[in-house]
Structures are given as C-alpha cells and as structure tokens.
Amino acid sequence: MIADSPLFWIIALPFTASLLAICLPARARDAVTWLGGIATLSCLVLTARLYPSVAGGETIRHEVEWIPELGLDFTLRMDGFAWMFALLVSGIGFLVVIYSRYYISPEDSVRRFYFFFLAFTGSMLGVVTSGNLILLVVFWELTSIFSFLLIGYWYQNVAARDGARMALTITAIGGLALLAGVLIIGHIVGSYDLDDVLASGTRIRSHQLYVPALVLILLGALTKSAQFPFHFWLPNAMAAPTPVSAFLHSATMVKAGVFLMARLWPVLSGTPEWFVIVGLAGMASLVLGAYLAMFQQDLKGLLAYSTISHLGLSTLLLSLGSPLAAVAAIFHMINHATFKASLFMAAGIIDHETGTRDLRRLSGLFRYMPITGTLATVASAAMAGVPLLNGFLSKEMFFAETVERHADHWLDIVTPYAAVLGSALSVTYSVRLIHSIFLGAPPESFPRRPHEPPFWMGFPVLFLVLACLVVGTIPGLTIGTYLHVAVESVLGADTPQYSLAVWHGFTLPLAMSTVALVGGTLLYLAIGDYLEASERPLLLGRINGQRIFEQVMVAISWRGARSLEAILGTRRLQPQLQLLMLAAVAAGAIPLAVDGLTLGKYEVKGPELAFAGLWIVGAACAVTAARQAKYHRLASLVLLGGTGLVTCMTFMWLSAPDLAVTQLVVEIVTTVLLLLGLRWLPKRSQAIVEPVGAAARLRRLRDLGLAIAAGAGMTVIAYAVMTRIPPETIAEYFLERSYLEGGGRNVVNVILVDFRGFDTFGEITVLGIVALTVFALLRRFRPAPDSIERPEQQHIQRVFDEAYPERKPDATAHDYLFVSSVIMQWMFPVIIVLAAYLFLRGHDAPGGGFAAGITMAAGFILQYMAAGTVWVEDRLRILPVKWIGGGLLVAVGTGAGAFLAGAPFLSSHFQYLDLPFIGEVPLATATLFDLGVFLLVVGATVLMLIALAHQSIRRLRASRIEEQA
Amino acid sequence: MMGWTQHLLIAPILLPMATGAALLLFDERRHRFKAGVNIASTLLLLILSIALLRIADISPGPGSLTHSYAVGGWPAPFGIVLVLDRLSALMLLLTSVLAAASMTYSLARWHRAGPHFHTLFQLLLMGINGAFLTGDLFNLFVFFEVMLAASYGLLLHGSGPVRVRAGLHYIAINLVSSLFFLIGVSLIYGVIGTLNMADLAMRLVEAEPGNRALFEAGAAILGVAFLIKAGMWPLCFWLPPAYTAAAAPVAAMFALLSKVGVYVVLRLSLLLFGSDAGALTGFGSQFLLFGGMATIVFGAIGVLATQSMGRLASYNLLVSSGTLLAAIGMGDAAVISGALFYLVSSTLTVSALFLLIELVERAQEPGANLLTVTMEAYGDEVDAEGDEEQEVGLIMPGALAIVGVCFGCIALLLAGFPPLSGFIAKFALLAAMFNPDGLGGEAGIGGPTWVFAALVILSGLAALISLLRTGIRTFWAPVEAVMPRVLVVEAAPIIVLIVACVVLTVQGAPLLRYTDAAAQSLHMPANYIDRVLPPSASGNETGEIER
Amino acid sequence: MNRVLPYPLLAASLLIMWMLLNAFTLGHFVLGAAISMIATHAMTSLQPSKPRLRRWQLLPRLAAIVMLDILRSNLAVATIVLQGRRRERVSGFVAIPLELRDRTALALLACIVTSTPGTAWVEYDTDTEILLIHVLDLIDEDGWIELIKNRYESLLLEIFE
C-alpha cells in the first residue's frame, strides 16, 4: 500500500501540511508554525530511520503506477546520496521553521508562508528521491514554482516581484530544457527509470544524441544552481525573506542543480563535452562569484555571490570526471549547506535587529551581539576554508583534485590557478564580511537598537555552526560514514579510496590553501577600504546580469513579439479576406496543377443562344453591381436583383424548378431586407476621401488579380466537373424510392423532408437562430447620429405638407399609398392561398415548406409596406418568436414521433387515406415536418424584417420622448 | 424496432434543440425559469454524454467500436448517419462539461444581457454535438452552420461596439469559409457521387485517377474551410478579437469551437487519407504539420506580445490549435493519442481562463464591479425592467485569493508545467514524438519532429513568460487591490474545470488509454467504414445501434 | 353570413383560384374552401375598406372594354416604338378631376389606366381629388380626360356607388 512506505510519507507529509496550513484560520499563527515544525521534523525522523537500510547499500524503492504507457510512474527511490540530501533538506528545513517563528512579522501571513514553504520542502524532497526522471522533472519544476512564490512573498516590493519573476523565468527555461534532455535520455535508454538510466551510461555516452541530451540537461542543472552564465538571478532572489534564502539559496533549491549533475554523473560525465561545458561553467562561477561577492554592499548579496562561487566549486569538481573529485563535490555540497545556511540566518538576525543589511552602514556589531558575531565569524571562516572547519576539508580535497591531470585541455591546466584565485577571493569577502559588520567603531545610529536575538532564533545558527566545527575537527567520526554511504551510492564500484583526515601532511593542496588564506587576507588589507566604498564591482560592474536579462526579455518577449505579431498578423478585415481567398485559390489550383486536370467530353446539347444571352445579361448585372456598390448602393442592389433573376432562370432552364421558385422568393425578400437596411447607411455623397496614389492602385490591381484568379479557377473547376462522365451517385436510390417509399414525386422535396430531412432540420435551426440574433441585435440598435434624422425625402415632403395646412397632415405619404395600398391589401389573402398551394404541392411538385414560408412572410411584409408598422400591428398580432419555437417543436416532434413506432428519428410514414367524397388523400408525416419548416420560416423571416422595420418607429418614439422632455 | 436506449445516439442533438425551441414559447422576462430549464437540460446532456462515452468504450481494444444511427431509417450511404466512436464520444463529453460550466457561470449575470440567450446557447450545443456525431459531409456543413449561427448570436450577445466590430469580422470570415465548405463538398459529390464519409472513403479507393485531381482540389478547399475554423496561421487573425470580445461564458464555449475544426480535420484526414487510401495516403499532412507549427509560432508570438488577458487566452488557443494540427500532420497514432489528451486538457484550461478573465478584470478596476450588463443596457427601454432584479447567488468570500489561485493553476496548465494536466498532455505528446513506436522503440527522430518538439516546449515557455507578466501585474503589483464581487456560481465553474484538470493529472492513465484506443481506431478506417455501411447497402433494415 | 363569411366574393374567388391551381374535384373544393376561409379571415383582421359592389354584373362589360382598349393601345405604342423618332410626338401630363371616391374603385381605375400602354397613373391627390396621368402620345388633352371620365369612371361609379 501507498501508506506503508515511509518514502511516500516523506514526500506527502510536507504537501499535506502545506494544504493544512492554508486551510487553518488566519489567527492560528502558532498552530501553523507548529504544523510546519512537526512536518519537517517528521520528515527528518522518517529519513533518519531509513539509514540502516540505506547504509546497507540498499536502494529503497516505492512505485505507484501513474501513466505506465508513457513510462511515467510515481517512483520514489532512496539511496545513500538521496538519503543524505533528504536529511539535509528536512534538517535545515526544520531549523528554518524554528528560525522563522521569530522572523516572520505579525503583519505577514504565516499561512501563506508555510503553505509555500512546506510545499517547497516537499518538492525538494521529491527531487532528491525521484526514481523516475520525468517525476524528477515534475518536482524540479515544482521547486521553481514554489521558490518563485517564496521569493515573491513580499510582493508589495518591486524587488521581490522582479526577483521572483527572474528566478522563475530562468529556472523554468532550464526546467524545460531538462525535460527535453530527459526525453532524449528516455529515447536512448527506453526508460525514464533512474535505475535503468544509471545502468545505461555507456549507451548514452555513445549515442549520437548524447550531446543534445547533455547540453539540455546541463542547461537545467546550471540554471538551477545559478551557474555562470545564468547566475544573475540568484542575487536578485535575495528579496526573499531571509529564512527562504537560508533554505532555498544555500541548502536546497540551488543545490538541486549540482545534485542532478552528481546524480547523473556516472552516466553523463567523462566525456570531453562534459568536461568543457561543466568545467567552464564551474570555473567561471567559482572565480566570478567570489570576485563579485567582494564588492557587494548588501549582506545577502554577498552571500548570494558566495553561493554562486561555492556551487561553482562543486560544479568544477564534478566536471573533472574523477571519482575522487566527485566525492569532494558531494562533500562540499553538504558543507556549503551548513555554513551558508547559518550565515544566511545570521544575516537575517542582523537585518532583523538593526533594520539594515548594508555593509556600509553596519559596523561594530560585535559589541551588541557577541554570540551572533562569534557564530557568524566561525561560519565565515568555514566559508573561507579555515582549517578545523568543514569548509577547509572539502576545499583541501578540491585543491588536491585540481592539480591532478584529467584531460588534455587548457582548461585542466588552468584549474589549480583558478581554484586558488577563487579561494583567495573567498577569503577576502569572508574577512570583509566579519570585519565590516562586527568590528570597527559602532555607528552613531542604527534604525533599531540591536541586541541578541531570542535564544531559539539563534539556535539554528548555533546548531549549524557547531556542525561545521565538529565536522571540521573530527570528520571521520561524524560525517565520514554517512558521506561514504552517499558517495558509494553515486559511484558504486568506482568509489575511490579517500581519507577525511584534517591533516594530510605538507602537501601541495595545503600550500594552495595557505596561499589562498594569506593572499585573500592580504588582499582584503590592501583593498578593504576600497571595497567598502565601491559603488559597483571593478571591471565587471557595468555588466549587470539583471539589466541584460530584462533588456533581452523586453526585446524578445515584448517589443520583438509585438513587431513580429504586427508583421505576421493583422487586425484588418481586408487582408484577412485576401489571405482566405489566396488560400482557397491555392488549395484548388495546386492539386490540379500537380495531378493534372483532365476535362471531360460529356456535354448536354450545344450552346444555346438564348441561354448565352441570359448570361450576358447576368454577367453584366454582376460586374456592374460590383462597380456600383460603392457609390450607388441602390443601383447595385437593383443589379444584384437582376443577377438573382438570371440565376433563377438558369435553375429553371436546367431542370431545377424547385430552386427557381425558392431562389425567386428569397430574392424578393432579400431585396426588401437590404432596402430596409439601406436607410441606416451613410450617404455616399458626403463620402470619405478614399486613398489614392500608386499604393492604392497597386492594392486594387492585386485585388483584381485575386478576383480574376478566383473566377478563372471556379470556371475551370466547374467546367471540369460538368463535363465529366457523371459518377455513380447515391441519387439513383432517391429517384427509385422517392415515390414508393417517400410518398412524393418531387424528389428534391422528398430528399429535403425525408431522405435528408435531418439537413433541413439543421437548416431551419440556422434560420431560427439568425432571426433571434437579428432581433437581439436590433433591440440594442443605435443608429449613427447622421441616420437618426428622418430621410431627406420625408423631410421635404413634410415641409411641403406643412406649407399647405388645408391638406391632412402627412398628406403626401397618405396619398402616395392611397390607391395602391388597396391592391396590396387585397393581395394578402391571395398570397396566403399561394403559400398554401406551394406548401401542399411541395411533395409532388415544385414548392415546399420553405418557399411557402417565405411567400407567406412576403405577404406580411407587403401589408407593412402598404399601411405602416403601427397600422398592421394594431390589427394583426404576429408573434414571430412563437412561430419559430413552434416550428422547431413541430419539426422535432414529428421526427421524434418515429420513436413511438420504434423507428429512428425522422423516419417517415405515409399512407393514402380514403376520405368520403374526397377520395384518396396522401398523408405523410413528412408533410407535418414540412409544416414545422413553414412555421419557422414565416416566423424567422417576419421577425427579421419587422425587427428592422421597427427601427424607424423606435426613432420616432425616441424623438417624441425628446420633444416632450 | 428500436429500444429507447438506442436513440441515445441522437439525443445529444435533439435534447438541446428541443430545449432551445421550447424556451422560445415562454416570455423573455422569465429569466429564472429559463435558466432552470437550461441548466437542467445541460446537466442531462452531461449525463447523456457520459452514458455515450461508456457505450463507445464498452469493449476493450480499438476495433469494432463504432456505433451508427441512420436518421430517418434510410441506410447509409443514402440517408444521413450519426456515428459514435471513442473520438466523438470524448468530444461530446468535453462539450457538455464546458457547457455545464459556462451555463452555470452565465447565471450570475450574462444570461440576462440580451434576449434569447438560453435558446442560442442550447442551439450552439446542438450544432457542436451534431458536428461531432454526423457521418455525412453535407450534414456536417449544416451542423457547422447551426453552430456558427449560434456562435454569431452568442458573440454579439450583450452588444456594444467592441463586440459588433469583432462580430462583423467574425461573421464575414465565417461566411466566406462556409462558401468554401460548400464548394468543397459539392465538388467532392460531383466527382465521387456520395456524401457519406465512410462511403466516400470506400469509393475513393476505386475512384478513377482522372477524377483524383478534382477530388483533391475539393478536399483542399474543404480543408481551408476547416482550417479557418481551427485557426491555422495565416487564416486565424479573426480569432483573438472575436473571442476577446465575447462575453465570458460565450468565450468559454468558443474555446471548443476551434476544436471542432480540428476534430473534423482529424476525422477526415485519417478516414480519407489514411494508410489504406493508396495514392491519397497522407494527402495534406505535410501542410498540416508545417501549418500547425507556423500557428504555434504565431500563437506564441501573440501570447508574448499581448497585454490583454482576453487576447492572451485567444493566442493560447491558437497555440493549442497549432499543436493539434501539427500533431495530426505527424499522422502517428501515438502522437494523436497524446494530442487528444492535450486537446481535452487545453480546452478545459482555456475555457477556465476565459471565465476567469472577467473576474480578474473586476478585481482590477472598481468600475467593473458594477453590472457590466446594466451599463450596456443603459437607456434601452426594452430591457430596462429586466435589470431591476438583483443578481442571484451568494457572494464568494476571499474572492481575490481564489481568483489568484485559479489564475496560477491556469498559468501552469497553459504553460504545460507540472504538476497539472497541461504537463501530462505535453509530456504525452513529446514522449510520443520521441518514441513513435513506444518507449524503447528503434525509430529515430526526424527533423520536423525536433522542430515540433522544440515549439511545443518553447510555446509553453512563452505562455509562462506572458502569464507571469500578466499575473504579477494583476495580482501583485496593484497597491490597493479591489475585492471583486464574485458570486459562487461564477467561481464554482472555474474551480470545477481546474479540478477536472487535476483529475486528468491523477487519472491520466485511464484517459490516455482511452485516447490511445481512439487514436488506434482512427488509424483503422476500414473498421469505421464497415460499421457505418451496412453489409448490403440495399438493405432496408437499418437504423439500429450496432454493436 | 357576414360573420362567417365577411367577404363572400373574395372567398369565392380564392376558392376558384385554388381549384384552378389544383383541380376541380370535390376534395379540392373542400380543401380550397377551408383555405380560402382562412385567408379571408386573415384579410378580415386587416379590416380593409369594404367595397360596396352595387352592380357587379357590369364588371364583365368593363373587362371587355378594357381588354379591347388595352389591345388597341398595345398596337399604338408598339407602332410608336417601331417608328422611333420618325414621328413628332408629344407626351405630357394630364390632370383629371375625379368624382370616384371609393378606394377599391380607384384602384380598379388605376389598374385600367396603368395597364393601358400609353397612359400612366402618376398622382392622385385626395384633397383636390385630381388625378394626374401621363400620356405617351398626347395629341388631345381633353380627349384623354373625356376618355377616362366617360369610358371608365362613369362605369366604375355605376358599379361601386
């Protein structure tokens, strides 16, 4: 079971506690702290209790299937190395909790802090115990995310926001690279399981994808560990609360990178590529970090650069490829964690007590806080590599390794010098740290009067410093066995002989240590005052990583992206439509060009003169409509009608009477519709000046070309289709069964209401939806200011009418329709009969519900035109929305009626009913369906037209209200 | 005779249709009643789609899982058939989940922002479901139109200059694309003589070579129409303005609309141009691959370039479209399985983001706390009385924190960061790309695959950078954050969608097994054809759900 | 009768229309009757001005006269078109004071005038009751006034008022 495994709980506990923390009430500050302490302590204890099995060389595994298909399993795996790190993480985590109890001020949200902190702890423990590389990436990214949230804990500060963002951006880039690298590893190995991967070192190194995998994984590791050239995010992350820095930037987060390099060291190391990349990064970080640390005025900044430098040391060690170097690297990782965590916490105490972290303002603090001063001094000494402290031991091993020959490369020759230089600089900044803060004259005033912190706040520092001392003096008795377990689990059979003795005799490494210590101290004596006064580092001061990063980010992700977006995209409609057309023309033309177009020979009778004439008329209308649409809208509309008419005639000519009828009625209603709209468009006479000149001409020419291409393409395709021998189509089936099984002679109509009634079902829905949309839109319609006025004609006629008061008001309008409206009204019942005729005939002859519906709607419109909206609506109560709903329901109800007969939706049923006197009457459910169509079409058409027409009276109503006001 | 359960297949179309139509018969001002009916219908649809998913997934293995329903009792290929397989069932479920979320969200205020919202919403569902279910090319056009028409209405829902301006472009472009659709379909009919997709696939093999060029032209023009909908660069510039302008619950549904285009491309390209298609095998796949990758690039650039959250979400949608299209272009079953997982996850995420944006904006400016609806309806004599009633529902405590957490989760999901399903999805895609024959296979990795993989990863990075910028600006930078008035019905759907993503993370394996089976069966078009076309096409006895 | 069938003539005409369109069978009589009833009722709800047909038996005579006149005018106008500019021709407006009040009758007159090639109904002012027509071949203005008034208006007055 899951719960049985302590390994599982080591991960689960912090996460559970984290969620609990955020759920606790805001007042329960102590409870939250206790929760954090218990969680970390439990992890610590759980980890510690695993020691016996780990020490026996066993690898504890805990596997839960997650997505086995993809090789992703929730595999936890603990060996000595992981154990060592888990201990470090949970141990220092616990100390940080104790410390934070006193650090986090009452104004800050403790819940939020522990939410993030514990989740981070869990993620970090996940990273070290992941037994599956993908799972490792998961936890890896989680550490990035939670570190982002922790760094941004005081998000009110700009520095915190910027630092957090930069940290996340850099580490996330690295994390993604790591993912890619891991994927390649998976591709090479065939598994993401760490054990499998560790067993496939040779295979990986000899694979052609080794270099990309290596580069990507190193990208992940180096960014995480803030190694050159990705180091710059770490100093900016110092905006985090100090406990966070103590935890993340000494012991955990940044350690993840070197941890990973050590973890995969057996698999990836030993090649020239590894040596060069890792070595360069490590060496540069070592020296540069130490150099820049000297110049820092911010206490935490100094520690941050120092961290970069010390991690560089570990990295450099790992690059060397020798097992002994790896041992040293692992040892230094542990040592660094202890002294750096204590230093960070000490820095936090100083900041907490004095209110500043500025080295220039801090001075003579020893007098006020001797204990803290002592502890910090010891820790600094460990950092500087002073003998009898843990830092000295690993540094000694480091020197010993650097003088060895590892590769035939200039880098290898430079290493010892760089090592000494870095160590010397490290001594310099360590001395400066102590000297500047604790010694010298106390300043006139601190923001607060400093004193020693409460015992439990100082306790973690004390504990860690003691650890430095103990390890530094009796390494063999203390760390020795544990280190050996860790080392052995990484190196396995390659584990070298090494000794952790304090004294190895007068060796070259000792000499190097001495040089570094003396040189560093002398350097401080020489330039200490300069450092104290410097604004920015010498030489490299102008190179500000943060600024470069920000500039690059702005350039690439903001300005660059914006200009690219503008180049690659557009927000204007015309270019978009051009692209659409271009795409369609290309889509049609390319296959034809590639596969070759063959024109068929099939032809219905030769060209007919009248038909040609018809299309001369049609084409003339179309082309003129296109030319006139800009300045003469009405003309264009009329010409469009002409084109439509010719289209109708074509349908008629070519055996499609149904289409002819439908197109006709639609044509008529569309014309009315567009005319209704025309009233709200601006007058073209007051036209906006259109762009002229060469560019505009070119644009028009291009559009013309596109239009001609599209037209030509359609001509070719249409001609090719028409002249082919027709394929065997499904149509035969319809012709055969239309009458026998569909009960109708008009095959088109039977297809529409029966064979493919489902299409019609959707189609009327479209019409209904559009009508509702039109209605909705027009309810919110606001005419443009220049359209609100009555049309010019009405204005003139009104003036005329007012000039002749003896006539009725609005006499012109009245007289205009006085006679003709009579005929228009008398046509109403005729149109109803026509609609009924088209509807009932539809199944056997041209017509059908749609044509009937539009016809009926035309009848209504005619009444509106004849007598005006108000007049009609006083007399006829048309509820078009109900017609729409009713029509849809009739259609769906008819279709669903088939369910009762156990047949699929829309299955039709027809029979001949023998009525007395009348004879046989065909009754088809399809007719009922068509009734639904009819109802909907009437409703939708009327709704659209009337909604438009209502705009005119809305305007009247509005102006009337205005007049009253 | 058919049992009632066998009609389940058509229910996802009929139910929303009937609901939408019935709602028209009631007075527009009965908002609560209509909302109740709508939500009940949407939940029923959710249950229905779960049932259909179970039907589609009832037996193990990829084959013999296609169910067909001959509408009107006319056998395929003559009549219209609806086809249910794993892919369509998955899309149906996704639709109904999003619908339930959006619908709930809209109850806070949006459903009263204009007339007939509920009907339009239900009819949109009808269109989407129909597009997923139909096995007929022209019927697909019809359902596309239903869907588009409803989307026009919903996009314009609430009116206002921004929406109308965006709507004009959206409608113009979709009208043109509908014309392309028609040209493509009719050309295919003219050349091949059928409209049924399965029949088409079958006849294509026998089609004479002389007709092939014309068919290809038709298919390509059809493809342009779908790719416009799916949002492939350079046919996608309409999408960000339109989706940004739409009301939040509408935009959340729109996140699915572009997936309909993707769905159709996937369905048709594997059915018609699959491995059995002879000379037509792989037609257009290169184009999809490179077009998809271009779309990812453009989407990622847009993601980086934008300041507005709406556009951010839209561009993320483009990225996801591009990813899916390129994955289809790769044509590999494993990749498509990953892509389907990605589709589900990314759609849920972007929908959640679209819903969230409004709440976030409410937190940014105090004015937004006022009813946006009221502001827009100001001075409208028709709607005035409707806004008297207060918004319904409880006000969410701790809204800002919840909004922030949701935003964080969505950011992780979009960027494809662990631990949420966005990561699983991208990992599934990448793993399939790197290991086309499964982990440990021998197949190498081709050049385009490298580019595609890089783009998948880098687009996530772009999303991260942009969301980080936006998130910090929104949640961290303001000195005095306004406590937004967020109703429970607004926050709950977002949380539910995010929780769904969490579930996808934890229960990734079952879904991946499902998508795997779906992808496998897509790669066996013969199965589909056999199930859709009755053994003897002349038989009358059809219209049953066939197991 | 009035309530069931407010416009009997209309209903009958519609019925005839229906049977012309379909067939003269009993079935279509029944169906047509139903449909024409519906249509008539729809018309009723519009409440149009109801014409009072006094002597509807004169209608066929009017129709015959008009058809013949139209035929004549057809030929006349066709000649004009064919002649083109060879003949001097004056066209112009003629104002005719009318006595006809009934709107339906006016509509009928309008149909007659307009359907006759060569004359076009242009404007009717309800206040002055003056009809303005346009004549294509205006030789004798008074002749046209006479024609309209005597030949058509008087007959229409007889039928309607």
Next chain:
Amino acid sequence: MSATILIWSLTLAHLMLVLAMACNVYRVIRGPRAQDRVLCLDAMYVNAMLLVLTFGMRTGSTHYFEAALVIAIIGFVSSVALAKFLMRGEVIE
C-alpha cells in the same frame, strides 16, 4: 412541319424575351436615374416570367408554372419596396 414551326417559334420567343431582358438590363445598368433602374428590373421580372411560361411549353412540362405564378403574385413586392424607398427613403414606416 407544324411541330417544327412551334419549336422554332418557341426558340425565337426565348431569344426575343432574352433580348427584351437585355434591353431592360441596359437601363438597369445605365439608369440614368434610380426610377429607370427599378422600372426595368420590374420589367425584367415580367420578361423572366414569360420566359418561364414559354420554357414550360417547350419542355411540355407543368413544373415551371409555380415559378411563373410566384413572379406574378409576389414579384412586385420588391419593386414596391424599391419605389417606396425612392419616395420616402424608408420601406416600412
């Protein structure tokens, strides 16, 4: 013989009617005024209707009747709308 005459006369009628449409379309295109265009569009409708009738005779089929009837009964609706637009600037008041 008589059949030939009928066929020829129907074909001729087609041509004449199409020619009539062409004449009308000239005015629709050239105007000069909007009323000319509307007038001639209306005339085109009538020409088209007559074309439908003659075509019905030529094919001996009654399926074309509905189209002609539709033009006869509601063909004038759009022309009325256009005319009213010219007069009042608004189709429905």
Next chain:
Amino acid sequence: MELILAIAIGVLTGSGVWLILRPRTFQVIIGLSLLSYAVNLFIFSTGGLHVGQAPVLGPDGSGTLAEHADPVPQALVLTAIVIGFATTALFLVVLLASRGLTGSDHVDGREPR
C-alpha cells in the same frame, strides 16, 4: 451550355471576390450575395446539366438518372439558399449595428489613416 455556365460562375465569383475585398460593408454584403449565387450555381452544376429533366417523377412514380437531373445537388442548393438568406440578413444587421455604434461603414469600424 456547360461553358456558358462555367464562365457565368467565374464572372459571379470574380465580381463577388472583388467586392468582398473592398473596404465598405455594403460592398462586402453585395459581394457575399454574388458569391453565394456563384456557389449555388456551382453546387448545382456538379450534378451535371440537364434540360427539361426536372427531378419530378411522372405518374408512375419511377425514375432514373437517365431521364431526370440529379436531385441531390438541387437539395443541397436549397439548403444553401436558405442558409445564405439567413446569413445575408444577419450580416446586414451586424453591419448596420457596426455603422451605428462606430459611426463608420468601413469594415474595420474605423476609417483608415
């Protein structure tokens, strides 16, 4: 016959495409209408051309493709006509709303600078 119709379709398409690439909304709507004529004719033409062979069956109620035109494209055109009508109406209203709300009848809702 085929050639005439093909050219006609081409001319309608060309005019329509030209118009939808224009900047004024009214031009676009006329263009869309012309394009839908073209597309309807195209759909129609894919069934092949037939004169005097309407797909309306005789009294015996039987028929084959030899004596009747293909009814399927006709049915498709009918659907397309309906949808075209609906969308024309919608586009019209949207362009009016756009003109009303933005004050411009440019397709982008603002005059180009």
Next chain:
Amino acid sequence: MTHIESLPAWAALLTALFVLIGASLTLLGAIGTLRFHRFFERVHAPTLGTSWGTGAIVISSMIFFTVLQSRPVFHEILIGAFITVTTPVTLMLLARAALYRDRAEGREDVPPHPAALRRKASSGGED
C-alpha cells in the same frame, strides 16, 4: 420534343402565333425603354409586356397544355390576372416617386402638385 410532335397542327400553329405575338410585344416594350428619353415616357413601355405580351403568351400556354393534356388547363389565367393587378401598383408608386424626385429637384417639365396649383390659382384670382 416528342410532346410537341403529338400536338395537332392547328394547336401548334396557334400556340406559335400567340407566343410570337406575346414575345414581340414584350420585346417592343423593352426596346421602348431604350428608345424613350424621359422616365415618364419609359414608364409606358413595360406595359406592353405586362398587358398583351403576357396575355398572348398565357393564352398560347393555355391552348398548348389544354390540347397536350386533353383536358382544360386554365390556371395560367391566374398569371395574367395577377400581373394585371400587381404591375400597376409598382408603376403607380414608381411614377409618383419619380414625380416627387423631379419636383424636389425643381425640374420644369413636371407639373406642380395640385395643391400648389390650386393655391396659385386662388391667389391669382385674388389679384
């Protein structure tokens, strides 16, 4: 064209005659729209087609189908009737609109409104 051959000669000739008459009248009307120079003249032209142009073709159609189907076919008469009734509506409205537009532009060749005439006359009487 088998159906045409089954037609008796007299019917065929009669049909042909009426068709040609109708088509010619319509064509002449259309030519009229080309030839006439003013709108108010052009307005007369289409009536050729709508009156006897339509009439002749309707008659020929009735003859044709009556003979062809050996039963009375009269429904075409409806077309004639409705064309006669509806065309005037268009023409009246259009002519009046044209008149208004000409008056609004102050053209001299159209008569003023009757009301204006009357006022002129009455004011003239006062003088």
